[in-house]
Amino acid sequence: MKKSIYSLSIIAMIIAPFIGDFVINYANIFNEFSQDYMVFWDLRLPRVFLAFFCGAVLSLSGLVFQTIFKNALITPYTLGVASGSTLFTALFIIFLPSYVYVLGGFLGAFFTILLLFFISNRINKNSILAQTNSFLLVGIALSFFYSACLMLLFTVSNFEENYSIVRYTLGSLDIVGFNYVFPVAVVSLLLLRFVYAYKHEITLMLTSNENAFLKGVEVKKVNFILLLAVSFCVGVCISFTGPIGFIGLVVPHIVKIIYKKSAYKLFWPVFFFGGVFLVVCDFISRNLIESSTLPIGVVTAFIGAPFFIYLIVRRSYK
Amino acid sequence: MLHVNNYSSSILHDISLDITQNTIILGANGSGKSTLAKVIVGIIPNNNVQIMGKTHEQLSAKEKIQYINYIPSKLEVFDEYMSVQEFLELSFIQTPTHTVKELAKLFGLSSLLEHNCQTLSSGESQLLLMASSLAHNAAITILDEPTSNLDQKKTKRVFDILNSHNYLKHKIVITHDLNFAFKLGFDIVFIKKGKIAFHGSSGEFFEPITMEKFFGKSVKIVENFVVSNL
Numbered sequence: 001m002k003k004s005i006y007s008l009s010i011i012a013m014i015i016a017p018f019i020g021d022f023v024i025n026y027a028n029i030f031n032e033f034s035q036d037y038m039v040f041w042d043l044r045l046p047r048v049f050l051a052f053f054c055g056a057v058l059s060l061s062g063l064v065f066q067t068i069f070k071n072a073l074i075t076p077y078t079l080g081v082a083s084g085s086t087l088f089t090a091l092f093i094i095f096l097p098s099y100v101y102v103l104g105g106f107l108g109a110f111f112t113i114l115l116l117f118f119i120s121n122r123i124n125k126n127s128i129l130a131q132t133n134s135f136l137l138v139g140i141a142l143s144f145f146y147s148a149c150l151m152l153l154f155t156v157s158n159f160e161e162n163y164s165i166v167r168y169t170l171g172s173l174d175i176v177g178f179n180y181v182f183p184v185a186v187v188s189l190l191l192l193r194f195v196y197a198y199k200h201e202i203t204l205m206l207t208s209n210e211n212a213f214l215k216g217v218e219v220k221k222v223n224f225i226l227l228l229a230v231s232f233c234v235g236v237c238i239s240f241t242g243p244i245g246f247i248g249l250v251v252p253h254i255v256k257i258i259y260k261k262s263a264y265k266l267f268w269p270v271f272f273f274g275g276v277f278l279v280v281c282d283f284i285s286r287n288l289i290e291s292s293t294l295p296i297g298v299v300t301a302f303i304g305a306p307f308f309i310y311l312i313v314r315r316s317y318k
Numbered sequence: 319m320l321h322v323n324n325y326s327s328s329i330l331h332d333i334s335l336d337i338t339q340n341t342i343i344l345g346a347n348g349s350g351k352s353t354l355a356k357v358i359v360g361i362i363p364n365n366n367v368q369i370m371g372k373t374h375e376q377l378s379a380k381e382k383i384q385y386i387n388y389i390p391s392k393l394e395v396f397d398e399y400m401s402v403q404e405f406l407e408l409s410f411i412q413t414p415t416h417t418v419k420e421l422a423k424l425f426g427l428s429s430l431l432e433h434n435c436q437t438l439s440s441g442e443s444q445l446l447l448m449a450s451s452l453a454h455n456a457a458i459t460i461l462d463e464p465t466s467n468l469d470q471k472k473t474k475r476v477f478d479i480l481n482s483h484n485y486l487k488h489k490i491v492i493t494h495d496l497n498f499a500f501k502l503g504f505d506i507v508f509i510k511k512g513k514i515a516f517h518g519s520s521g522e523f524f525e526p527i528t529m530e531k532f533f534g535k536s537v538k539i540v541e542n543f544v545v546s547n548l
Contacts (some may be wrong), residue, residue, distance in 0.1 A: 049502040068395045204408060207435075210361060212354035215411060215454075218385040 059274025062248025075248030079139030084112030246304025
């Protein structure tokens with residue numbers, strides 16, 4: 001079963017760059033001066049790579065966050081990271097020259113995590129173990145606060161700016177060339193390496209924070225390092241693609257259901273299938289409607305939301 | 319071995335303790351027994367506890383796990399697919415004195431090794447925690463109500479292990495099973511409303527006068543068993 005899923009995934013990834021709105025004439029694919037060459041090498045291929053690495057980062061970060069917070073429903077997005085990056089991007093779009101707005105998404109994500117950590121540290125002064133629930137509540141409160149700020153920005157900005165902001169919140173994988181792919185690829189591989197470096201700590205934290213502490217893990221410190229590293233990587237991805245929701249939530253759960261293994265054995269599958277999931281979603285978004293591309297956030301949420309509800313229903317029957 | 323110097327919080331008041339040998343902590347529900355255990359192992363941060371002459375700040379992470387371990391009364395495992403075998407493997411902190419298989423056999427868990435921790439019954443979970451304490455094998459092990467969910471036979475097995483010198487070096491057992499405490503014969507620390515009401519030998523504690531002072535007329539020693547009149 002696993003083998004067939006693997007092979008199907010690889011086939012899907014190989015096919016993905018070849019099929020799209022523009023029908024490529026494969027005879028010209030190595031002819032540098034043809035349009036086919038440009039579409040394939042500058043548009044399609046970078047797009048597939050970007051989708052893969054972003055999806056991988058988002059789903060692995062979901063797995064790590066779920067471990068840290070001991071809550072199966074948490075992703076960097078539920079903690080306000082996405083709304084933080086949207087708000088900052090909106091601010092940049094309105095008040096700064098357009099070319100720096102990539103920075104906005106990154107700063108927003110990073111700022112949010114630091115703020116969350118600062119607040120939760122004040123709450124957890126008297127315990128060696130972080131009270132993760134308070135962290136979550138603060139995160140949710142923050143996202144509402146950010147949305148309110150965003151509404152405020154909408155009322156003071158003009159139509160063109162409004163459109164740019166809305167377009168950003170839907171997420172997009174539209175890129176030209178490999179320039180944007182490299183930072184995301186590097187960041188995703190670093191994240192994978194990093195998570196493996198902390199495998200022992202993460203494994204112990206999969207039991208309980210108390211048990212991890214008793215086995216010598218400095219839980220608070222490790223939590224902070226993991227959160228910071230993961231948020232950094234997510235921030236980089238978001239700044240290029242906009243917030244693409246639901247992957248971090250859905251993919252770790254699908255992989256767990258297929259593999260039926262403890263999460264510390266699933267770093268690579270979650271990383272890989274996260275990438276595949278976004279490649280496939282992007283494939284659908286490009287090909288479902290002729291002559292137009294659906295926003296990627298729409299497709300992931302279209303698949304993600306019903307599945308999420310299914311999971312919750314299934315959990316309650318246990 | 320273990321020293322608590324004048325610790326106070328909202329639950330515990332003026333706790334000073336010097337523990338040098340196997341000890342039982344007795345007390346009613348909510349008297350602060352588990353809180354005291356958490357203070358001692360450092361889950362509740364403090365500077366009042368000294369283990370082998372060092373405070374929690376002075377202990378390195380490596381020293382800490384070699385010196386002290388705490389076994390909670392309930393097993394907590396977040397990951398739904400973590401197996402009994404994996405949990406036990408995680409409990410070893412140094413070269414193991416027993417293998418996973420030996421430990422599982424000792425507690426009758428052999429057939430459950432492949433099962434997920436979350437599917438265990440409360441009794442099985444407690445036995446798994448007991449097995450993990452032997453795997454960890456710290457210099458001092460604090461066991462929080464290790465028999466609260468066990469049937470007679472399993473309680474006896476845990477009793478025999480705690481009573482033997484072959485397993486676990488120093489033991490601090492939290493319980494409110496008076497007969498269990500009586501039979502083990504360890505030193506007794508009795509906690510009442512967050513204060514230490516008694517600290518002394520088992521013999522002194524189970525004197526009829528002391529017993530009546532703490533439990534009224536409801537508890538008696540009959541034919542070498544502690545029985546309580548319901």
